[in-house]
Structure formats: structure tokens, C-alpha cells
Amino acid sequence: MYEPQSNMESLERCVKSLEKNEKNVRDEARKALLNICNNVLKSPNNDEARELRLNDEVVVKKLLPAIGAFECLFDVGYVEDGDRIFLPGNASLSRLQSLSKLLSTVSESKSPTKDTQQISTEQKDFFSRISKYFHDVLHYENPVLRRKARSVIPIKRLEIATMIKMRELQKLYKVNSAINATSSTQFDSELIAKDLLLVEFLHWFKYEFFKWVDRPNCSKCSTECVLESVVPSTNRHCSRIELYRCEKCNIIVEFPRYWHPEPLLTLRRGRCGEWANVFTLMCCSLGYDARFIASETDHIWTEIWSTSNKKWIHLDPCENVIDKPLMYEKGWKKKLTYIIAYSKDEVQDVTWRYTQDQEAVMKRRKTCTEQSLMQYLRLLTEQRQNSPSYTHARREYVIKRSLLELVDMVYIPHLQNKNSDETYEGRTSGSLAWRVARGEIIQANIEKSYIWDVSKYGQMFELRYNIVKDIYHVVQNDGKILEQKSEWQEGVNTTDGGIFRKVENDWKMVYLARSPQTQHGYIKWTFKIANSELYLETCSLKAKSEIFHGASVSWKIEAIFSDDKMIVIPISNCNxxxxxxxxxxxxxxxxxxxSGGQGELAWQHAQLFRQSLENIEETSMIINIQLKNRT
Known part of the structure; x- marks a missing residue:
């Protein structure tokens, strides 16, 4: 909380700091401050005149974007109380009168000459959003809200799962047991455990705690509704209310969009803004340095500072993805512009962590000049770090951390294609139609050209695929795992029709399907016998699938022989x-x-490997190939 100083010099300094803003922002802030002063001075006993809600239009559009505006109010005696600031009844009005006089004097002294620093409405709105986000992240520091967030996290369960993973890691490093016995390595293990906890926490948040909502269902018949209109909300924690109409029952269903995380801890639903808001709060409640990341290309996520890696780690709770910052550019095909990070310490432009094409991004950044953005972010950060409650030790720590971050984001042209072999998929959160409309899902065919060498395992090859875990295992007769490969596409040779893995969190089901607007889709797995001492004897298949509304999932084997002869063997029963x-x-x-199906959802009517998300250990496909020695 800001404690006002009692001398005129500090008030003059606050008013003078308004000059750091560009003309439009400065003038709007002065007018707003004068109106506030006059309203209180005219009606000093009116409590409403003494109060400002932080989501009020005058605050969001005129005060928050202006450097020095809030300092003026705090200096005359305003205090912060949750989602509002107010002037206590026992505060002296003399300083308010002084502020009004200073603002009026400065305004009158300005000549009406043309100012070359006029800024666009687009830049003004952009800076307003930055200021509002930077203020809103302070909610994560509220100890009461943190306790409430922490109370709904199954911490013990997540810690046990983390310990199991830690033991697996320790087994992998058994060879280095002498080194691991040192105190330094023990400390590192604790840091690694903290990072591993995030993996368990992120998975729990996506699949058990929060729910994605494109359009709400009708409260009467459960049919998905259609958007009717959007209206403002009177709830100070809510930015707006989306109104949806059920086409069957003709009733209106409200979907409030909350900007404050507290009600979302109970509602547990929303889109990426709500997801990231609650997830960032929960990260803070678990003791992580976390920050809220907002992209101007309409997506929001989280970053946490990893002490073990000495860098900020990208976390997308909607996607259950960790440390894949290029996902949006390479997987979702986003045309990135500005990505801003907000924490209790600072506000940073972190766009360069999320792109490998800086030149293209720079061409798209037209909202403001790079210099004005850099200056604005620096002023906001200095304002936060120069507040009386901000310690010198914390500032020194944040400066060192920021230097590490800047080094991490340095643009090096010849390293632009690093991680080019890493795979990035399209968006998975939200309905497929919604993602396709936004251009955030890849529908291209996959050509991995992967070939399984069945002869390197002896006379028996058995491949098992589990779609829930999305993992392949090559196993022996006794079930011992000989080889493991994650992600279904990593084990295929070719696909067509935009095959993708569909997760239905509402129905708790998962399966492979073809993309919309495609008539057919297929997947091909390829197996070879590289060892000339062996020959192929038999082949068997067991696989799950479901079909609806006349759709079809058909299987066949194409067997190629040494003389290039090929035969096609239809599979009548894949079970x-x-x-x-x-x-x-x-x-x-x-x-x-x-193939097949009916209507716009025909793509969904042929479901390969359809399985319940709760059947974690159940195998979706088994391919068994028997070999014999040539004699």
C-alpha cells in the first residue's frame, strides 16, 4: 500500500511525471484527475465520489495507461482496497485542493500548438491493456486468494506422483551414484523435483480441474447454444456477459467472462484467458515465480521461473504443454506480433522467445514504435520496483534474472532454425470447428516414413499401442518392454486426410479421426525383415474402432515379397x-x-482406437508378427 508524503514537493513531482506520457494519454489523465478532485471537493461527504473501481472505464482507459496518474491519487491520500481505491473520510482535503490547482495551472500553461506525438487509438488501447494486465497480476499476491487457490489443489497426490518420477530418474543415473551422493547434487535433485511437480500439476489442471467452454449448453435440454449477444456486467469481477440462445428451448443462457480469478476457482470453466488466470494464480500459491503471458494474436498462457534451468519456462494449461514456445508459430501457424509478460516485478516484451522469424514479426508490429513500447514497459516496471514496499534485495534479484532472460532471447541468425526437427501440432483446446476457423490446427498429411525392423528382436515381434497414453511399446512374450516410442505419428509411415488425435474431455474419450471436409483418411504402418536369416511366417492384428451413421473403418495388409510381387489381404475383423x-x-x-458418415460431423463418425480416458492401461492395438529361421 502506498503511503502519501506530506510535502508539496512530492505532489509536484507526481504531477510532473505525467509529462512522461505522450500527449493524448497525458491530457486524458489530467482531465480525469481534475474531475475526480472536483467531484470530491463538491461533495466531500459523498462516499461514491471518493471511490474508484479498478474496472471502471475512466480507470482502465484514462488512468492506468498514464505514468504518474495513480501516484497523484496515492499522494493525496487515496488508499488501495482490493478492487478499488478510495479516499478515507479522515483524509485532509487540502492536498486534493493542491493537486487540483497544480493540474489546472499546468493545463493552462500549455500552448495550443500542434503536438507531433499524437498517437493512434490502436496504440492507446494497446497500452491500456498492458497497464490493466500489469495491475491485475497483483491479485496473485493476495495471501487470502493464494490460500484459497492452494486449498483446491491435491498437493499430496501430486507430490507422490512426483516422487515416483524422481525415483525413475535416480535409477537412470545409478551409474553416477558417487556423484549423486554429494550435497550439491542433492540440492539439484530438489530443484528438479520442483520442476517435475509442474508436470503433474499441469496434467491435473487440464484433465481434472478446469473445463474448456466454446459455447455453454442449455440448462434445460443440454443442447449446445448459439451466441445471441454480448452485454456489459454489473459484477465488478466480470468484464462482460455472453448471451447464448438454445435453438430447441429458445431460452437464454448466460456465460459470464470473469477477469478476476477468485470466482473461477469455483466455476472452473472458461477459455484461455480464464485458464491462464487461474493457473498462474495456482502456480504462485505453490511458491513458483509465475507470470501471465498475453499475445496480441489472441491467446494467453503462463511462464514460471525455473531455478534449476535458470530460465523462464513456457506452460500452456489449455494444451498441457511445457517448454514448447515455438508451438504457436510452428504448430498453430500464428502470425505473431506482440507477446507481453506480466508479473509482480516487471512487464516484459517476450515475443522473441516465441519466434524463429524475427524479420517477419517485425514487419507485423505496427501498433506503436519499438522505442515507445520499450520506454512504456520500462516506465511501468520502474514504477512498480520504486514503490515503497518493494525491497532493494528483490530488485537486485530481478535485475540479474532479467539479464539472464535477455541473453536467452538474443536473436542469432545462423541459429534461427534450432530445434527444427522438433514436432509441433495444432491446437487441441476448443472444438475442432472453432480451431479450424481460427487457423490453429494443422490438417496436413504426415509423412514420417518410419519403418519398424521386426527382425532385430528375434523370432517374435509384438507392437502395442495405447491411445490414452499415446505410446508404442515393442514387447517380449513375458511382457517386458524392449522399445518405447511416444506419440502415435512417430510410429507411422504415412497418413492422408489430416488424421489427428481427438480428446473428448466431456465424454472422457479419445480416438484418431480424419480432418473435417475430407472424404477419406488413412494411416499406414510399415514393417520390414532386414535380417536375411529370418523369414516372415504369420501376422495377427487386434484393434479397437467405433463407427456411427454409416461410417467405416476398414483394414488391409499389403505384403511385398523379394521378387517385388505384392498381394493385398483384406482384414474383415480387426478385433x-x-x-x-x-x-x-x-x-x-x-x-x-x-471414411463415410453423415453431415458436417462425418469426420467424427469413423473413430479409430476409440477408448475411455479412464482405461489408462488398456491396449488399443496389437500387431504380432512371427518369424522363422531359414534352414
């Missing part, structure tokens, strides 16, 4: 298929084709 027709083949292609 239990066995054949000896593949004998002596040197290569097998196993192909699943998805």
Missing part, C-alpha cells in the same frame, strides 16, 4: 485377425482407412 498368407514376405504395410 481378431490372423493370416499365414504373408509367409516369406520381406515387407508388410498395415493400413487403416476411415
Amino acid at each position: 481378431s485377425f490372423y493370416t499365414e498368407q504373408v509367409r516369406n514376405a520381406v515387407k508388410l504395410d498395415i493400413i487403416a482407412t476411415l
Whole structure:
């Protein structure tokens, strides 16, 4: 809380700081401050005149964007109380009169000559958003709100899961047991455990705690509603209310959009803004240095400072993704412009962590000059760090941390394509139609060209795929895992029709489907016998699938022999298929084709490997290939 000083010099300094703003921002702030002073002086006993809500239009559009505006109010005696600031009844009005006189004098002394620093409405709105976000993140520091957030997190359960992962890591590093015995390594292990806890926490948040809402369902018949209109809200924690109409019942369903995280801890639903808001609060409640990340290309997420890695880590709670900052540019195909990070300490432009094409991004950044943005962010940060409650030790720590961050984001042209081999998928949160409309999902075909060498495991090869875990295992007869490969596309040779993994969190189901507007989709797995001492004897298949409304999931095997002869073997029943027709083949292609269905959702009517998310250990597909020695 800001404690006002009692001398005229400090008030003059606050008024003078308004000059740091560009003309439009400065003039609007002066007018707003004068109106506030006059309203109180005219009606000193009116409590409403003494109060300012932080989501009021005059605050958001005129005071928050202006450097020095709030300092003027705090200096005359205003105090902060949650979502408002107010002038206590026992505060002296003399300083308010002095502020009014100073503002009037400065305004009258300005000549009416043309100012070359006129700024656009777009820049003004942009700076207003920056100021509001920077103020709103202070809610995460509220100890009462932190306790409330922490109370709904199953911390013990997450810690146990983290300990299990830590033991697995320690087994991997058993060879280095002598080094691991040192106190330094023990300390590092504690830091790594803190990072691993985030993995468990993020998964819990997405799949158990928060729910994505594109459009709410009808409270009467549960049908998804259509947007009717958007109206302002009288609730000070809510920015607006979206009104949806049920086309069956013709009733209106309200979907309030809360900017304050407290009600969301109970409601547990929303879109990316609500997700990141609550998730960032919870990270803070768990003791992490966390910050709220807002992209001007309409997405919001979180970053935490990793002490073990000495860098900010990207976390997207909507996607259950950690440390994949290029996901938006490379996976979602976003045309990035400005990405701003907000914490209790500072506000930073972090766009360069999220792009490998700085030149293209720079061409799109036309809202303001780079210099004006840099100056504005620096002024906001200095204002926060120069407040009386901000300690010198914290400032020194943040400065060192910021230097590490700047080094991490340095643009090096010849390293622009680093991590180019890493795969990035399109967006998974929200309905598919919504994601396609926003251009945030990849519908391209996958050509991994992966070929499984079945002969390197001996006379029996068994491949198991689990769609819930999205993982392949090559196993022995006794179930021992010989090889593991994560993500379904990493084990395929080719796909067509934009095949993607669809997760239905509401129905708790997961499956592979083709993209909308495609008539067919197929996946091909390829197997070869590289060892000339072995030959192929038999092949069997067990796989799950579901079809609706006349759709089809069909399977076939293409067996290729050493003389280039090929035979096609239809699979009539994928639940239990066995054949000896593949004998002596040197290569097998196993192909699943998805087709048919009705209407706009035809793509969804053929579902490969459909399975409940709760059946974690259940196998979705088993391919068994028996080999024999050549004699």
C-alpha cells in the first residue's frame, strides 16, 4: 500500500511525471484527475465520489495507461482496497485542493500548438491493456486468494506422483551414484523435483480441474447454444456477459467472462484467458515465480521461473504443454506480433522467445514504435520496483534474472532454425470447428516414413499401442518392454486426410479421426525383415474402432515379397485377425482407412482406437508378427 508524503514537493513531482506520457494519454489523465478532485471537493461527504473501481472505464482507459496518474491519487491520500481505491473520510482535503490547482495551472500553461506525438487509438488501447494486465497480476499476491487457490489443489497426490518420477530418474543415473551422493547434487535433485511437480500439476489442471467452454449448453435440454449477444456486467469481477440462445428451448443462457480469478476457482470453466488466470494464480500459491503471458494474436498462457534451468519456462494449461514456445508459430501457424509478460516485478516484451522469424514479426508490429513500447514497459516496471514496499534485495534479484532472460532471447541468425526437427501440432483446446476457423490446427498429411525392423528382436515381434497414453511399446512374450516410442505419428509411415488425435474431455474419450471436409483418411504402418536369416511366417492384428451413421473403418495388409510381387489381404475383423498368407514376405504395410458418415460431423463418425480416458492401461492395438529361421 502506498503511503502519501506530506510535502508539496512530492505532489509536484507526481504531477510532473505525467509529462512522461505522450500527449493524448497525458491530457486524458489530467482531465480525469481534475474531475475526480472536483467531484470530491463538491461533495466531500459523498462516499461514491471518493471511490474508484479498478474496472471502471475512466480507470482502465484514462488512468492506468498514464505514468504518474495513480501516484497523484496515492499522494493525496487515496488508499488501495482490493478492487478499488478510495479516499478515507479522515483524509485532509487540502492536498486534493493542491493537486487540483497544480493540474489546472499546468493545463493552462500549455500552448495550443500542434503536438507531433499524437498517437493512434490502436496504440492507446494497446497500452491500456498492458497497464490493466500489469495491475491485475497483483491479485496473485493476495495471501487470502493464494490460500484459497492452494486449498483446491491435491498437493499430496501430486507430490507422490512426483516422487515416483524422481525415483525413475535416480535409477537412470545409478551409474553416477558417487556423484549423486554429494550435497550439491542433492540440492539439484530438489530443484528438479520442483520442476517435475509442474508436470503433474499441469496434467491435473487440464484433465481434472478446469473445463474448456466454446459455447455453454442449455440448462434445460443440454443442447449446445448459439451466441445471441454480448452485454456489459454489473459484477465488478466480470468484464462482460455472453448471451447464448438454445435453438430447441429458445431460452437464454448466460456465460459470464470473469477477469478476476477468485470466482473461477469455483466455476472452473472458461477459455484461455480464464485458464491462464487461474493457473498462474495456482502456480504462485505453490511458491513458483509465475507470470501471465498475453499475445496480441489472441491467446494467453503462463511462464514460471525455473531455478534449476535458470530460465523462464513456457506452460500452456489449455494444451498441457511445457517448454514448447515455438508451438504457436510452428504448430498453430500464428502470425505473431506482440507477446507481453506480466508479473509482480516487471512487464516484459517476450515475443522473441516465441519466434524463429524475427524479420517477419517485425514487419507485423505496427501498433506503436519499438522505442515507445520499450520506454512504456520500462516506465511501468520502474514504477512498480520504486514503490515503497518493494525491497532493494528483490530488485537486485530481478535485475540479474532479467539479464539472464535477455541473453536467452538474443536473436542469432545462423541459429534461427534450432530445434527444427522438433514436432509441433495444432491446437487441441476448443472444438475442432472453432480451431479450424481460427487457423490453429494443422490438417496436413504426415509423412514420417518410419519403418519398424521386426527382425532385430528375434523370432517374435509384438507392437502395442495405447491411445490414452499415446505410446508404442515393442514387447517380449513375458511382457517386458524392449522399445518405447511416444506419440502415435512417430510410429507411422504415412497418413492422408489430416488424421489427428481427438480428446473428448466431456465424454472422457479419445480416438484418431480424419480432418473435417475430407472424404477419406488413412494411416499406414510399415514393417520390414532386414535380417536375411529370418523369414516372415504369420501376422495377427487386434484393434479397437467405433463407427456411427454409416461410417467405416476398414483394414488391409499389403505384403511385398523379394521378387517385388505384392498381394493385398483384406482384414474383415480387426478385433481378431490372423493370416499365414504373408509367409516369406520381406515387407508388410498395415493400413487403416476411415471414411463415410453423415453431415458436417462425418469426420467424427469413423473413430479409430476409440477408448475411455479412464482405461489408462488398456491396449488399443496389437500387431504380432512371427518369424522363422531359414534352414
